Amino acid sequence: MGLMYGSGSFTRYLVDGAIPEDYLEEFPKRISRFAFRNIDPSSEQERSFGWVNIMDMFDSRFRGMEFLKEPCIAMSWRVDVRKVPSKALKQACREAEEKIKEAEGLEYIAKGRRQEIRDTMQRELIRRAIPRSRTHDMIWNLRTSMLLFGSTSNSISDEFAQFFSECFGLQLKVIFPYSNAARLLEKEGMDPTLLESLYPSLAEVK
Numbered sequence: 001m002g003l004m005y006g007s008g009s010f011t012r013y014l015v016d017g018a019i020p021e022d023y024l025e026e027f028p029k030r031i032s033r034f035a036f037r038n039i040d041p042s043s044e045q046e047r048s049f050g051w052v053n054i055m056d057m058f059d060s061r062f063r064g065m066e067f068l069k070e071p072c073i074a075m076s077w078r079v080d081v082r083k084v085p086s087k088a089l090k091q092a093c094r095e096a097e098e099k100i101k102e103a104e105g106l107e108y109i110a111k112g113r114r115q116e117i118r119d120t121m122q123r124e125l126i127r128r129a130i131p132r133s134r135t136h137d138m139i140w141n142l143r144t145s146m147l148l149f150g151s152t153s154n155s156i157s158d159e160f161a162q163f164f165s166e167c168f169g170l171q172l173k174v175i176f177p178y179s180n181a182a183r184l185l186e187k188e189g190m191d192p193t194l195l196e197s198l199y200p201s202l203a204e205v206k
Contacts (some may be wrong), residue, residue: 009150009151009152010148010149010150010151010152011148011149011151011152011157011174012146012147012148012149012174012175013146013147013148013149013161013172013173013174013175014145014146014147014172014173014175015140015145015146015147015170015171015172015173016145016170016171016172016173017169017170017171019142019170023142024065024068027073027168028062028065030167030168031051031062031067031075031167032062033167034050034051034163034166034167035050035051035052035060035061035062036048036049036050036051036052036060036078036080037050037060038080039080039082039131041127042127043127044123044126044127046081046082046083046126047079047080047081047082048079048080048131049077049078049079049080049159049163050077050078051067051075051076051077051078051167052075052076052077052078052135053066053067053075053076054067054074054075054076054137054138057076057078057133057135060078071141071142071143072139072140072141072142073138073139073140073142074137074138074139074140075137075138076135076136076137076138077135077136077137077138077149077160077163078133078134078135079133079134079135079136079156080131080132080133081131081132081134082126082129082130082131082132083126083129083132084122084125084126084129088125089118089121089122089125092121092124092125093114093117093118093121096117096120096121097109097114097117100117136149136150136151136156136160137149137150138150138160146175147172157174
């Protein structure tokens with residue numbers, strides 16, 4: 001989901017932890033290490049994810065400092081997934097079983113062997129599957145420690161937070177409206193407990 005063009009949904013985080021003083025030297029190494037890698041077509045790998053250029057999802061080389069947009073770091077998190085449709089797998093298994101029964105003169109195939117056939121067909125078909133690609137933009141303000149991530153899906157956001165932590169060694173904390181208001185009050189030197197006296201208005205909107 002894009003943040004660079006038009007409107008989009010996003011999750012807001014606060015990056016918890018100190019940025020290293022040598023981040024201009026350290027971050028390029030980390031980003032390169034966690035850059036996106038294509039799925040090996042000859043493998044049984046089903047998923048791959050990593051950083052790509054926010055302006056070009058097919059560019060994960062990061063040869064320069066193109067991710068640095070002072071005072072922000074802007075990249076996209078690309079996720080490739082390849083799956084075997086259940087109907088295609090079922091059909092392939094049925095055809096394979098029929099060939100075996102005909103070749104060996106069998107009327108039935110034992111459950112254990114049927115599972116072996118299924119596993120074999122799964123491996124064969126996954127190698128032929130075309131990955132589906134999605135990107136989620138990320139903009140991280142290094143001065144304010146605020147980070148925007150282009151997804152509101154809980155599962156995607158949780159996976160991204162784990163990936164971000166492994167890459168940068170920093171934790172992400174989701175910012176809710178209440179916590180954001182408390183943070184702003186603290187910034188202005190006011191007591192954030194003032195929020196505890198607030199209640200939803202029951203006034204009828206006309």
